[in-house]
Amino acid sequence: MPAVLTRLATTLVAACLLLASYVVGTPQRAAAAEPGYLMTHFIGEGATGQQIYFSHSADGLHWSDLNGGGTALRSTVGTRGVRDPSLVRSPSGDRYWIIATDLCIGCGQSWGDAQTDGSRNLVVWESTDLVTWSQPRLLDVAGAIPDGRNAWAPEAIWNPETNDYVLYWATNATLNGVLKHRIYYARTTDFRTITTPRLYIDRPGTQGIIDTQVLAVPSGTGGYRYVRASGDGQITLEGSNSILGTWTNLGNLSGIGLTGSQVEGPMWMKFRDRAEWALYLDQYATGRGYLPVLTTGPASPDGYRLPAAGSYQMGGTKKRHGSILNLTAAEESRVQARWPATAVNRLQSYNYQDRYVRHVDFDVRVDPNVSPAEDAQFRLRAGLAGSGTVSFESVNFPGWFLRHAGSDLGLAHDDGTAAFAESATFRRVAGLADAQWSSFQSYDDPAQYLRHYAFRLRLDPITTATGRADATFRVTG
Structure with a gap:
């Protein structure tokens, strides 16, 4: 081979090797190349802090406050305050709901009152585009529960087995002589009418449970179709192949130093660009808001790890118990146009x-x-x-x-x-x-x-x- 061709071939091989090393070593998605994530949450106590706030992240770990850090939706019904919002998207993506606890601590109601004689309603907003929302309405979910004294921390998940939503929440009620918070559920298609509430999760003895969130995981990931994380004295993980079926206790997060006395409000998020999940936990005991705990196997407690220092940032407001939605490009465009970081005047x-x-x-x-x-x-x-x-x-x-x-x-x-x-x-x-x-x-x-x-x-x-x-x-x- 002539020398010039040899040199050319050597140059081409080197270039190919360089390109190959770049492709292998470079993430397949830049931070903002694909749609990001929308967090729905509240930020604290008082009539202003206990409302609906939105935050956005391009990578699931670094969050920016939307609407200039201001309220996105405000409750004008019930107690006129809301906590623990959950954002629900229909399977077809043409309808959305926000369901939240009807509770306003420091607005005329104490924690004691809220536990023993609180609102039995949830607050519901509805939208067809994620940006134009209905006026809030009340949905009575605990009025039919014997001795039901409140309705807290609602969540909902689409159940393909029954073609409707499983709506679940915590109610403080007396059952078998024990007064404590348990998780109840009902089925609904429209968040206007529900089936008769039934008991969903009851821990032994006097141990109560308030916060729980169910995650649907891909088939073959850890042997379970669903994993739920619950605040019940620990952050307990359970697995099941049916939302309303039998659940298996998988363990808890005490091995990485997180218990229910330190954190609450579990909030799942799936990274869209890799097989990894974040379980966000609210550090309520120290008042520091959410912390992402990372895992590649939601059903394996031993695989969870705390984030590296400086690897996440939660934005200007304190994020409290909420939910995270993976956005489509169209949804992201609408949300950012409707709630930009506009100045307050x-x-x-x-x-x-x-x-x-x-x-x-x-x-x-x-x-x-x-x-x-x-x-x-x-x-x-x-x-x-x-x-x-x-x-x-x-x-x-x-x-x-x-x-x-x-x-x-x-x-x-x-x-x-x-x-x-x-x-x-x-x-x-x-x-x-x-x-x-x-x-x-x-x-x-x-x-x-x-x-x-x-x-x-x-x-x-x-x-x-x-x-x-x-x-x-x-x-x-």
């Missing part, structure tokens, strides 16, 4: 500069020293009715917007109609009293502007210097 009055636009009992006015501060915080979203316009979405009542009914301004929930969109949309123009500030012209009645009168917000035609000052605002942080 206030509207400062031009002629009373210690006062800001705020809502109170769904009325809107300008006040000083607003408390809670979130009542005066809004997100300036792209106008609901037209391009180049804005709409004002409440931070602590997401989905609720400033809108006019006649000349009166109020805070109202978006009902999806064109009429609502038009009445909640404004054109931002140069301030009528000072061009460095802003004024807001009604979209559906351009002759009128947003202004305050006797400190209440309304729409008016502006014809005087006082009116121009009343209709001028600064958009500020």
Whole structure:
């Protein structure tokens, strides 16, 4: 072979070896090359912390708060607070539900009251696209349980054997003379009506159980079709080949130093790019939120391992008991467009500069020293009715917007109609009293502007210097 061909062949072989080593040594998916994950959770106590929050991760380990860390959905029913949300997708992917505990600790109810005389309802939201959600509704699940005193930590999983969902939750009730939390279940197809609740998990003696989540695993993974993790004094793992069949105790996570006195709220996640799972556990005893425990075999307690230092990041808010959904590309696009990390703004009055636009009992006015501060915080979203316009979405009542009914301004929930969109949309123009500030012209009645009168917000035609000052605002942080 001529020398030049020899050198060429040697070069080609080296290049192939280099390419082969690159392919073998490089992960098959970059961090954001495929759709990521959506976590539904609450963040703490109080009326604001006990609501629905969303977070996103590209790799399942590093999380960013959606909606600027603000509330995504707010309960206006029952106790007006929610904990332990579970996000459920239908098998066909055309419908979603969020089911949550109807509980608001520190909002007029203590832990003792919640255990012995709490809400027997769950709170349910429904959606067809993962971003436009129904108003919350109550679903009575524990009212038919003898001596049932509450309904906590709901979960649901599709059961292919019965073609419906197994909805399960914890209820504190007396059975065989023992009062404690047990897991009950019912079947449903729509989260509106359920079958008669039945006992699902009961630990021996006085040992209660509150948190449990069932994971469907691929056939041949550890010998079980389903694995569940439960908080029952330990983090107990069990396996079964039928959701409503017999479950086998597999062990617990005490071998890696995690017990039910330290962690709760088990939350499963399957990494989409490899045969590995994360079992997220809420470090409630130390107040540190979620910790991912990793495994390649969910049914093998000995195979779980703690994450390496610095290998995960949970974002700005504390993540509490929730659930994780592996997103499709379309779902991810919709979610990130609907709940971006948008800035939080206030509207400062031009002629009373210690006062800001705020809502109170769904009325809107300008006040000083607003408390809670979130009542005066809004997100300036792209106008609901037209391009180049804005709409004002409440931070602590997401989905609720400033809108006019006649000349009166109020805070109202978006009902999806064109009429609502038009009445909640404004054109931002140069301030009528000072061009460095802003004024807001009604979209559906351009002759009128947003202004305050006797400190209440309304729409008016502006014809005087006082009116121009009343209709001028600064958009500020």
